[in-house]
Amino acid sequence: MTEPAPRGRAAGRPKRPPTIHDVAAVAGVSRGTVSRVLQGGHNVSPASQQAVEAAIAQLGYVVNRAARSLVTQRSGSVAFLLTEPQERFFEDPNFTTLLRGCTAALAEHDIPLLLMTAGDDAERRRVTRYLAAGHVDGVLLVSSHRGNPMIEHLREADIPMVCCGRPLGQRGRVPYVAADDREGAKDLVRHLLESGRTRVATIAGPQDTPGGVERLSGYREVLAEYGLPVDERLVARGDYSRSGGEAAMRELLDREPGLDAVFVASDLMADGALSALEHAGRRVPEDVAVGGFDDSPVALTTRPPLTTIRQPWDRISAEMVRLLLDRIAGEEAPTVILPTELVVRRSG
Amino acid sequence: MTEPAPRGRAAGRPKRPPTIHDVAAVAGVSRGTVSRVLQGGHNVSPASQQAVEAAIAQLGYVVNRAARSLVTQRSGSVAFLLTEPQERFFEDPNFTTLLRGCTAALAEHDIPLLLMTAGDDAERRRVTRYLAAGHVDGVLLVSSHRGNPMIEHLREADIPMVCCGRPLGQRGRVPYVAADDREGAKDLVRHLLESGRTRVATIAGPQDTPGGVERLSGYREVLAEYGLPVDERLVARGDYSRSGGEAAMRELLDREPGLDAVFVASDLMADGALSALEHAGRRVPEDVAVGGFDDSPVALTTRPPLTTIRQPWDRISAEMVRLLLDRIAGEEAPTVILPTELVVRRSG
DNA sequence: CTGAAAGCGCTTACAG
């Protein structure tokens, strides 16, 4: 810096930031050369490269993205699209983690994240129109319910996308990143059986979500693995909410008072199940062992703390971003299934 | 629609969306006239207006924002800037509500929200550079700690901003929207006193946050109002976390075993306080009445459920967006303090 | 009320 740059627009009229033209003048080259340096410095002599870099630093030049977008036909931004109804997002801390992870991973590439929601038909139309107009280069889609219509809309508009969790009820293939729900469930149920439990029940999640489906199927696989019959009276369903878990637990105790363990498909539901067990006078883990899923913050504050399955949210967000950028670059993106981790605490 | 538009880029080469040029051709007017219609239809004959609107509908035209930005020198987008460390955001469901509310309020104006985080110095530099380059028209700033450096950076760059919560330790005036923390605290403490409690303690929040400061000062005001001396042994401090609340409650019981009520500056801390009270063998509310603040989801799941103060998060986000858009339009924005609401449950 | 034209700040063949 040769002189301190004047700050702000205190003088009254807005001060325009320096352009590629100013940089070219200071560096003593053409604007084309400046642009080439910006693009990575191919076909630029070391001397020009240095001069341009010095001028950029001196002027505090930052590229004008609107101008760049206009010619490249790329927006340089990505949307994080939420298609869940408000309450679900609200209750689930995982989404927050995911959102932050994606923001951070994109920031490393200097790509801003646009947060968009599409909870009802009107929103879906508006968002589809916006996205189809090319205002973003790709979409990170959070949806966990069967037959999400946004997926089809995005596909029709030919917008690169990556989903979080396996999309259910879609015709074509959609790249996605997910935790290994089935193996996670298997690990937990195995843990319950290995610790001596013999009547292991389960509270499954909604069967129009991949977690609901996969975790239940993991439960069944392990029982088969151990040569145990699957008793449908030991299978209840909840809606991932605390109260849903409580109701399901009551139902299970009603149907099968002799159960000595329960695998619950989410920590929140497990928290509800603990309430039901307490009201029924069962001690945890002495009388009934309880296992959850998610390793969400609530797992630490229940009494006793929950044995559960940790989902690798940090890696999920990083992989989603990686896949999406690959898709945007025109590559085929694979499906990525990330391993989970059993976390043993006092509940089972 | 006269004929079905071909969907997607299945043909191999990307299909460019229609431009203002196409609309002008179909409508039989000049591009200038199309643009005028887009700007609100001033100085346009009804006939031209209709022709253009029909052409827009027929072609499915959507404005190219990059091109518009380039000439207007406006980005048409707004940043939601988070300066809290990860854990805090993670623990606080209010932020999620706020984020959704802002997204929705901006969507009504067709303004996308960019989510940005600035947790450390490196991030702050990057974000400041990005924002100073004019990539957004304004900033919604979430910060609740004294002396947040981003505020000064944004002011230097002369970027319109509105804060959530009163910024502490800033030199100049910054427009902000906040809940009426002090009045909320007063309502709750009054409720405790009116129900017959005589030794009312408090667990305050961090004193480098506006909520920490205001809620404590509300507590003190009410005691004075009732002619009660403020006994500093009845004042403890926590860090808004559950464990912090638990520790503070233990401390209070230690110092003043005869207390019969406690106003806790957040529901999360109140949850911790309930644990400490239970361990100490005190019944709630029989022996000790407990009041929280926030009316967060946890307030419903504690035992007993928490009497607390509801913050108007929906209105906070709507007001923040309104103020910011006013600021962007060049108007002076006021400070807005929104009323809270006492929610009486079983804890006190 | 309307059209022709300049210009916003970049990127990218093209010619050298």
Add this chain to the structure above:
DNA sequence: CTGAAAGCGCTTACAG
């Protein structure tokens, strides 16, 4: 390796 020039899709005085 480099510069001159076209062009991305819009908005906005300007002249009529």
